[in-house]
Amino acid sequence: MTAGRPAVVIGGGIAGLAGAALLARDGWDVDLLERGPAVGGRAGSWDAGGFRFDTGPSWYLMPEVFERFFGLLGTSADEQLDLVPLDPAYRVFFEDDEPLDIAADLEANLATFERAEPGGGRALERYVDSARRTYAVALRHFLYTSFTSLRELAAPEIATQVHRLVPLLARSLESFVAGRFSDPRLRQILGYPAVFLGSAPRRTPSMYHLMSALDLDGGVLYPQGGFTRLVEAVAALARAEGVRIHTGCDVTAITTAQVGARTRPDRRARVTGVRATGPDGTTQHLRADLVVGAADLHHVETGLLPPSLRTHPERRWRRRDPGPGAVLVHLGVRGRLPELAHHTLLFTRDWRRNFDDIAQGRIPSPASAYACVPSRTDPSVAPAGDENLFLLVPVPADPGIGHGGLDGGGDSAVEEVADAAIGRLAAWAGIPELRERIAVRRTVGPADFAEDLNAWRGGMLGPAHTLRQSAMFRAGNRSRKVAGLYYAGSGTIPGIGLPMCLISAEILRDRVRRECVPVAGRTAVP
Known part of the structure; x- marks a missing residue:
C-alpha cells in the first residue's frame, strides 16, 4: 500500500481522533474535521472561576482496552496518563436507607454485600465470577469484530459457552439480578451499569452483567488532569502520525460519484470527499478516497447524504431507542x-x-x-x-x-x-x-x-444497548450504499463509552485494511 491516499474523518470525538491516528499510521493521508472550537466531542472541557470541568465521560473502566489502543501507536497508558485508583470506587446514597461504599477491593465488597443481606457475599462471588467469564468471552469474540461473517461467531470457545450466553441474551439484567439478591440496594447497585449503556435494567440483556467485573472487581481509575487529558493525549498521537486536525470546520455534505450498476450492483455511489465550511465562513471541497463518519451517526446519514444513499434512513430511526x-x-x-x-x-x-x-x-x-x-x-x-x-x-x-x-x-x-x-x-x-x-x-x-x-434527539450517550441495538444488531461500520464510506463512534458497533469508541476505531482500521486495497497507484474501495 502506497502512502498519500487521502482520507477525511468527520468528527473530533475520541472515536474520530483514535480512528484518524490508526489510519494515518497505516499510511493514509488524513484530515480530521471537527465542527466545534476544540476536539473531544462529548469528552469536552469547560472552565470558569478557577474551576475546570470535564463535560462528559468521567469513569475510567476497561483499562486493558486503553492499554491495547495505546500499544497500537507504540506507547502505553502509563506513558500517556497518570492513572490513580479510586477507593472507594464510588459511594451510593439511597432515598430511605443507609449509604454503601463500593471499594476498590473485591473482598471488601463481598463483606459489604454480606452485611446487607445474609448470603449476599457468596452470591456476589458467584455473580462476579460469571461476570469475569462473560467479559473475557466478549473481549475475545464480540467487541473486536465488525460481524462481517458468521465464522466470527463460530469459535470453539463460543460453542462451549453457548448454553450460558443464549440465556444471558434472552433474560433481562433486572431479572438476572433479582434471581440472586433480595436487598433492593444491592439490586440497584448491580442494575446501575445499564445506565452506562443508555438503557434500563429491565430492557438490557443480562449479558451486560459482565460490567460488574469492572467496578466491583477491577476497580475504577482516574486520569489526573481529567478526561480532557485523555483527549489531549490521543490528539497528540494523531498529530504525531501526520493527521491534520481542523477545528471550527462544519462538514455540510459527503460528496459522491455514481457507480455503474453493471460494475457495482451492490453499490450506488463511491465517496469523492466532503464539503465543509471553515472558521472564516468559506466553503471548500476536500477530496478523499475514504471518508469516516465519526460524528453522530444519525446526523452523518440523514444530514450529509441524500435519501437515496442512506443505509439508515429516517424511517428506521423512528423505530430505534x-x-x-x-x-x-x-x-x-x-x-x-x-x-x-x-x-x-x-x-x-x-x-x-x-x-x-x-x-x-x-x-x-x-x-x-x-x-x-x-x-x-x-x-x-x-x-x-x-x-x-x-x-x-x-x-x-x-x-x-x-x-x-x-x-x-x-x-x-x-x-x-x-x-x-x-x-x-x-x-x-x-x-x-x-x-x-x-x-x-x-x-x-x-x-x-x-x-x-448533533446528537440524535438530544441523547446523552447514543442509541441504547437493548437487545435489538447490541452486538451484531447494532449499526455496522460501513455504508451499504456508498463505497468508501465508513463509520465509527458510539452510534455504531460495538457501542457506547470511551472504551467502546476506542474499539470502534480499531475495528474500523481492520475493516479498511481488509477492504481497501491499492490498484494502479490509487486506492480501490468496495
Missing part, C-alpha cells in the same frame, strides 16, 4: 465536600418508575442522579480548598426540554431539574448549606446536546 438525555450541572463549590466520594450515586426508592418515566418522555421526580467530585482526587480542577462538583440527571432524550445556561439562566425545565438535584444531594448527603456555597453554576440540557453535538 435513543437512550436517555441528560441535564448536566457544573458547580464550583467553596470549601470541601468530605461527605461525597469522587463518584457518588443517588438512587430513588421507586427505581423502575424512574426508568419508565424516561422511556415515556416524562422527567422523573424525584430523579436518581450521579455526582462526581474530581477535586477529591485531582487538585488541578479547582482552587485550593474548594470542590469541583458535576451532577448528571438522566431525563428523556428530548430537545424540547430545553437549553442550559449560566447562573440559573437556562430554560425553566432544565433549571428545575438542576435545582431539584442540588437539593436532593444536599439533603441525602447531609450538606444543608450546599446551595449557599455555590460560586460557579452552569447547566446543559438535551437541546444543547442536539445543537452542539
Whole structure:
C-alpha cells in the first residue's frame, strides 16, 4: 500500500481522533474535521472561576482496552496518563436507607454485600465470577469484530459457552439480578451499569452483567488532569502520525460519484470527499478516497447524504431507542465536600418508575442522579480548598426540554431539574448549606446536546444497548450504499463509552485494511 491516499474523518470525538491516528499510521493521508472550537466531542472541557470541568465521560473502566489502543501507536497508558485508583470506587446514597461504599477491593465488597443481606457475599462471588467469564468471552469474540461473517461467531470457545450466553441474551439484567439478591440496594447497585449503556435494567440483556467485573472487581481509575487529558493525549498521537486536525470546520455534505450498476450492483455511489465550511465562513471541497463518519451517526446519514444513499434512513430511526438525555450541572463549590466520594450515586426508592418515566418522555421526580467530585482526587480542577462538583440527571432524550445556561439562566425545565438535584444531594448527603456555597453554576440540557453535538434527539450517550441495538444488531461500520464510506463512534458497533469508541476505531482500521486495497497507484474501495 502506497502512502498519500487521502482520507477525511468527520468528527473530533475520541472515536474520530483514535480512528484518524490508526489510519494515518497505516499510511493514509488524513484530515480530521471537527465542527466545534476544540476536539473531544462529548469528552469536552469547560472552565470558569478557577474551576475546570470535564463535560462528559468521567469513569475510567476497561483499562486493558486503553492499554491495547495505546500499544497500537507504540506507547502505553502509563506513558500517556497518570492513572490513580479510586477507593472507594464510588459511594451510593439511597432515598430511605443507609449509604454503601463500593471499594476498590473485591473482598471488601463481598463483606459489604454480606452485611446487607445474609448470603449476599457468596452470591456476589458467584455473580462476579460469571461476570469475569462473560467479559473475557466478549473481549475475545464480540467487541473486536465488525460481524462481517458468521465464522466470527463460530469459535470453539463460543460453542462451549453457548448454553450460558443464549440465556444471558434472552433474560433481562433486572431479572438476572433479582434471581440472586433480595436487598433492593444491592439490586440497584448491580442494575446501575445499564445506565452506562443508555438503557434500563429491565430492557438490557443480562449479558451486560459482565460490567460488574469492572467496578466491583477491577476497580475504577482516574486520569489526573481529567478526561480532557485523555483527549489531549490521543490528539497528540494523531498529530504525531501526520493527521491534520481542523477545528471550527462544519462538514455540510459527503460528496459522491455514481457507480455503474453493471460494475457495482451492490453499490450506488463511491465517496469523492466532503464539503465543509471553515472558521472564516468559506466553503471548500476536500477530496478523499475514504471518508469516516465519526460524528453522530444519525446526523452523518440523514444530514450529509441524500435519501437515496442512506443505509439508515429516517424511517428506521423512528423505530430505534435513543437512550436517555441528560441535564448536566457544573458547580464550583467553596470549601470541601468530605461527605461525597469522587463518584457518588443517588438512587430513588421507586427505581423502575424512574426508568419508565424516561422511556415515556416524562422527567422523573424525584430523579436518581450521579455526582462526581474530581477535586477529591485531582487538585488541578479547582482552587485550593474548594470542590469541583458535576451532577448528571438522566431525563428523556428530548430537545424540547430545553437549553442550559449560566447562573440559573437556562430554560425553566432544565433549571428545575438542576435545582431539584442540588437539593436532593444536599439533603441525602447531609450538606444543608450546599446551595449557599455555590460560586460557579452552569447547566446543559438535551437541546444543547442536539445543537452542539448533533446528537440524535438530544441523547446523552447514543442509541441504547437493548437487545435489538447490541452486538451484531447494532449499526455496522460501513455504508451499504456508498463505497468508501465508513463509520465509527458510539452510534455504531460495538457501542457506547470511551472504551467502546476506542474499539470502534480499531475495528474500523481492520475493516479498511481488509477492504481497501491499492490498484494502479490509487486506492480501490468496495
